[in-house]
Amino acid sequence: MSEPTGKYSITMPRDIAEAAKARSGPSGLSAYVAAAVARQIERDNLNEIITVAEAEHGPVTDDEVQALRDQLHQARSRQTERMRGGTSAA
Structure with missing residues (x-):
């Protein structure tokens, strides 16, 4: 509805x-x-x-924001690698 x-x-x-x-x-x-x-x-x-x-x-400091962006980028990279069938160390 x-x-x-x-x-x-x-x-x-x-x-x-x-x-x-x-x-x-x-x-x-x-x-x-x-x-x-x-x-x-x-x-x-x-x-x-x-x-x-x-x-x-x-x-929130700029350094904290950048650290979180870096974590997000790394997580996305690992996910992309897994989706392609590869393995990535965590």
Whole structure:
């Protein structure tokens, strides 16, 4: 069962509306805009979580972010190697 919907009137710059129409594909402009708004709400929620966490634990440093990116890159590389049938030491 799909979510209930409502009809809304929004105003946006014409060039943005035209670009959205061009990219919306078969699902249509309403679905495209709804997905974009849903992504923005997720980002807003994550920013709120980050703000609370940083207030409690202090800001995340650039070095910590880079270390986590490196871990993610290594994990993706190991996964790719396993998918290709090779073996990779952990």
